Amino acid sequence: MSLDLARIRAEFPILATEVNGRPLVYLDNAATTQKPRRVLDASRGYYESLNANIHRGTHHLARAATAAHEEARVTVARHLGATSPDEVIFTAGTTDGLNLVANILPVHEGDEILISTLEHHSNIVPWQLLCERTGAVLKVIPCDDAGVLDQEAFRQLLSERTRVLAIGWVSNAFGTVHPIVEMIAAARQVGAFTVIDAAQAAPHFAIDVAALGADFLAFSGHKTYAPTGIGVLWGRREWLESLPPWRGGGEMIKEVRFEGTTYNDPPFKYEAGTPNIEGAIALAAALEWIQEIGLEALHAHEDDLIRRAATQLSAIEGIRLFGPEDRCGALSFAIHGVHHYDLGTLIDQMGVAVRTGHHCCQPLMARFGITGTTRASFAAYNTEEEVDMLAESVLKAARMLR
Known part of the structure; x- marks a missing residue:
């Protein structure tokens, strides 16, 4: 069962926001989700x-x-x-x-x-x-x-x-x-x-x-x-x-x-x-x-998005994805030679909202010898087009920052 994304997105007024003249792509859902009109x-x-x-x-x-x-x-x-x-x-x-x-x-x-x-x-x-x-x-x-x-x-x-x-x-x-x-x-x-x-x-x-x-x-x-x-x-x-x-x-x-x-x-x-x-x-x-909405359909939709994101991001030179392939909800990555804060700031200018830093997991970051990652996280209202915009913005930002 697929989700009616047009109907779902219409329930979230904040998704009509523009950032620097671009439509908001909100991929910081592990930090907090947006709220439907019912709420x-x-x-x-x-x-x-x-x-x-x-x-x-x-x-x-x-x-x-x-x-x-x-x-x-x-x-x-x-x-x-x-x-x-x-x-x-x-x-x-x-x-x-x-x-x-x-x-x-x-x-x-x-x-x-x-x-x-x-x-x-x-x-x-x-x-x-x-x-x-x-x-x-x-x-x-x-x-x-x-x-x-x-x-x-x-x-x-x-x-x-x-x-x-x-x-x-x-x-x-x-x-x-x-x-x-x-x-x-x-x-x-x-x-x-x-x-x-x-x-x-x-x-x-x-x-x-x-x-x-x-x-x-x-x-x-x-x-x-x-x-x-x-x-x-x-x-x-x-x-x-x-x-x-x-x-x-x-x-x-x-x-x-x-x-x-x-x-x-x-x-x-x-x-x-x-x-x-x-x-x-x-x-x-x-x-x-x-x-x-249905948790089974919701989980399947988010799973498709995170797999699509992992596939597209993995094609970027110098990128490292963290976590197992069957990850859920959140996808953390780092690009060799690029600071996560700089990456997050630059793709924000392209309208893509992600989270950067240690994600309140400093011992985990220390285990992997890093100070932080860039993290994209997904929810019911996210779309395949937004995943494509994430990959495009990360690629552009990485080329500018190297």
């Missing part, structure tokens, strides 16, 4: 007709806003295959969700936390901080020269000391897709908690948390066609009930006395303060939009 309407509609604080108000707007917010939670739970909406915690994004988990897990001195070479800083630094607080030890799964994790090394690193496996599903830098079902199962065999960074997976794959077998999974709204400042942490109900809260404040309590406080039930136990009500409602609208 924009949901955000505007909340402030125009529902704006009120939620859960404790008795007036009409408070009740209506509460109902819309909690219906959004139901939509997210359905999208993830969660057993209950109570397993869905609204956060500020993937970073917020990972920090939440890193602050509530029972980790002690001598325990080992296992991450990979390809992690985003958001799935490195919270665990480093946890190690500093507790005396736990951080272990890193290496990757090969294709940017693929060494599964034999992973199995050797697993032991009875492994307390947490925290791993991204898809690399934001190289597009590598990890075999997380198998890795989760192996980690559970040794009794480890499993935490999945799904920031780059959520825009491209159907997620069934029951089938994955993980304990926690986090993703960001702004990478799935929703606004910034909203995200989701899914957690197993048993852990959400037994583990302590992270932040204190309103909503996460049942009763507060100076002598002590009793905490609310999940998910509210982990949602202290006034939430991003509009963001949750708009996120639900974005996920419904994705479901209507």
